[in-house]
Amino acid sequence: MTALLDIKDLRVTFNTRYGEVTALDSVALHVNAGETLGIVGESGCGKSITALAAMGLIPMPPGRIAGGSIQLEGEELTTASEARLRKLRGREIAMIFQEPMTSLNPVFTVGQQIAEAIRLHQNVSATQAFRDAVALLDRVGIPSAAERARDYPHQLSGGMRQRVMIAMAVSCRPKVLIADEPTTALDVTVQAQIFDLLNEIQRDFGVAIILITHDMGAVSEMADRVAVMYAGRVVEQSTADNVLDMPQHPYARGLIDCIPALGKGETELKEIPGVVPPLHLLGAGCAFADRCTLKNARCETEKPLLLNHGHHLAACHAVEEGRR
Numbered sequence: 001m002t003a004l005l006d007i008k009d010l011r012v013t014f015n016t017r018y019g020e021v022t023a024l025d026s027v028a029l030h031v032n033a034g035e036t037l038g039i040v041g042e043s044g045c046g047k048s049i050t051a052l053a054a055m056g057l058i059p060m061p062p063g064r065i066a067g068g069s070i071q072l073e074g075e076e077l078t079t080a081s082e083a084r085l086r087k088l089r090g091r092e093i094a095m096i097f098q099e100p101m102t103s104l105n106p107v108f109t110v111g112q113q114i115a116e117a118i119r120l121h122q123n124v125s126a127t128q129a130f131r132d133a134v135a136l137l138d139r140v141g142i143p144s145a146a147e148r149a150r151d152y153p154h155q156l157s158g159g160m161r162q163r164v165m166i167a168m169a170v171s172c173r174p175k176v177l178i179a180d181e182p183t184t185a186l187d188v189t190v191q192a193q194i195f196d197l198l199n200e201i202q203r204d205f206g207v208a209i210i211l212i213t214h215d216m217g218a219v220s221e222m223a224d225r226v227a228v229m230y231a232g233r234v235v236e237q238s239t240a241d242n243v244l245d246m247p248q249h250p251y252a253r254g255l256i257d258c259i260p261a262l263g264k265g266e267t268e269l270k271e272i273p274g275v276v277p278p279l280h281l282l283g284a285g286c287a288f289a290d291r292c293t294l295k296n297a298r299c300e301t302e303k304p305l306l307l308n309h310g311h312h313l314a315a316c317h318a319v320e321e322g323r324r
Contacts, residue, residue, distance in 0.1 A: 012024040031210055040213060051178045093178070094170065159186055230276070248316065251292075286299045
């Protein structure tokens with residue numbers, strides 16, 4: 001199957017006070033039509049930078065795409081002009097950002113903002129665009145949509161604002177939808193509703209979804225395949241069932257072990273010791289080595305490659321050498 005969005009060997013760097021720092025290192029991901037790819041990892045692992053790169057939203061400077069390829073239906077995006085990217089954003093590829101309160105404009109009603117997105121990509125009148133905006137608000141489950149369309153973002157709850165962001169993102173029927181932590185700061189009930197809504201939209205529109213999250217429960221519910229990222233690299237990739245049931249990389253195993261096991265008599269939450277290292281301090285070896293119980297001398301000096309191990313892709317010397 002030909003990938004709808006295909007990222008190969010992507011390298012993104014930023015100029016910082018420490019010099020040029022690599023934020024993404026040889027990232028390779030793809031998503032097919034109608035499929036959900038989950039990207040998981042702690043904060044600072046490169047998930048959102050990957051999404052921004054795919055959208056052509058890396059701030060340049062201080063950032064730059066230093067290498068690799070991002071193709072949307074075979075069209076190269078890394079060399080596309082800003083005018084071309086503006087045409088593609090929203091119509092072909094769209095993004096739901098983490099925090100809708102900072103993503104929505106506080107001085108325009110939510111209906112006006114959705115209508116503006118529609119008019120940017122479709123040849124319709126302002127009146128028709130607003131009608132379409134109301135219909136979208138109704139489609140994403142906002143009650144009294146015609147009235148809510150005239151509300152400002154601060155007048156809506158967090159869950160409603162997130163639904164507005166989803167309505168805006170799907171207003172032009174994009175082929176790829178990137179959801180970057182779409183349930184941040186929402187209560188558990190609303191989180192479930194948002195994920196159900198994303199599933200409905202995928203069924204109805206056939207959109208490919210890239211779900212960026214640190215919530216392994218969301219991954220188990222939503223994703224067909226999972227990519228685990230750490231310190232700007234993909235360290236494991238396989239089907240959701242394989243990653244959740246048989247994780248290969250020690251970091252992926254640690255993330256899953258941290259999920260609370262209700263009803264099993266456990267009294268303490270597990271954790272992965274240490275933190276994600278600052279990118280400017282990464283050495284020549286494996287970035288996870290200082291937190292890994294399986295490390296050896298090779299891990300300290302040689303960066304592992306993302307290799308095929310049966311049904312998994314994993315970047316780990318321990319997996320390669322059969323150490324457990």
